[in-house]
Amino acid sequence: MARLAETDGTGEIAERIRERRGGTLRPLDRMLLHSPQLADGWNSLLGAVRQRIALPADIRELVVLRIAVLNRAAYEWTAHEPEARRAGLDDTQLAAVRTENAAEHPELDARHRRVIAYTDAMTRDVHVPEGLFDALRAYFSDRELVELTATVAAYNMVSRFLVALDVQPSEP
Template sequence: MARLEYHSDDSEVAARIRERRGGKLTPLDRMLLHSPAIADGWNSLLGAIRARASLADDVRELAILRVAALNGADYEWNAHEPVARRAGMTLEQTEVLREHAENAGGVLNPGQRAALAYTDAMTRCIEVPDEIFLELRSHFDDQQIVELTATIGTYNLVSRFLVALHVGRSDQGAEADTIDEDGAVA
């Protein structure tokens, strides 16, 4: 069960969130609405990452899934795995992100492997070694690197928020299964 009650809200902020999500609020949204200012900023940031960035969808979802796996955010994983599949990732590719990233060489293309290494470094160590950044730079331009970095950082925020407050935990029944129209958490 979530550590705080889910908030019900008909405010302008909630309306903006519903608009981005196709009319629905997720458990994450309902938790964020305890602080309308945070919920509004979150909605704007995630809207930019999910819908207005130039980063390829498969690379964005690779980073999101890997962050979810590293941080034990099952709700985030379950919401984004179908999005990653629609973005062209195979079941084998998503499985390697969850359990066997060291075996990604034969499953992911070179750009995806560079994004995976960057995601791991940012999430596990924070400081990214030069060799990982140089490999990333050989596959992505400056805008894509900024967008990937923002995606990784933002989804670390999302996953840590979900895990700390037990949002969408599987012991919550049907409430845990409420996700947005394209299956994503944030």
Template sequence: MNGDRPRLPEAPAEGPTAELIAVRRGGRLSALDRLLLHSPPVAEGWNALLGALRSATTLPADLRELVVLRVAVLNDAAFEWAAHEPIGRDAGLTDLHLRVLRRPDAAGEPVWTPVQAAVLAFTDASTRAVAVPDAVFAAVRDLLDVRQVVELTALVAGYAMVSRFLVALQVPPPAGGVAG
């Protein structure tokens, strides 16, 4: 790791793509955004996808943040964890939940509701092995409707993409939590 700088320089925060991202972000651009701005078409697609995953799904906020934080742990994405920990807390995750999320067998711990445990098992399977075993899928399917299963699957995949980008470019954690 380079310390406090990513492997590539940040692009200038200017132009229509930067403005579009800033609208979703409430006026601030993160280091992640400024790296994406080197490719405006990729940055625009990323912004649309992550905006939808963050604010246009029917998944409850606690489930959404469980997924994001678990993917961050599994892929060792410190930026993603730092950015989403405060959001997870706002969604109702406790200190205990956040500690347990860092454990290898988090889904099996007794701190979760049945739907949280099923979502974590799905996230673990999809992130670790890509293929989701039938029993893990069935547990999620029993607790979520079809739309939510699609949204969950896209959320896990989307934040796997985010974490891989952050880790490959060695983007350091943000100060103050600007989320992806």
């Protein structure tokens, strides 16, 4: 059970969030709506990360799931596993993401392994070694590198919020 009660999800900001979400609010949204202005900014930021950037969907979802593993954010895994599958990640790749040394897992291609190594460095150490960053240049444009970095940062924020407030996914 979450540490705070969910809000009722009314008002103009809640409606904007519902619109982005396809008509429903999730437990995360109902928690954020304790602070409507924060929820509004969050919705704008995550809306951009989810829907308005050039970063490929498989990369975005790989990042989200890896952060879910590293930060022990079960809600995030539950929410994004279906998205990851729609983006083309399969059972063996998803299992690899859950391993300690995912950045070396043979079931993942070189691009995915480098993205995981980058996500791990940003999440665990904050500092990213120069060689690791340079290795990403073979796979991503400058714009995509900025978007990859913002995606890792944003989903670390999301997972830490969820875990700290013990927000759980809705029952199916």
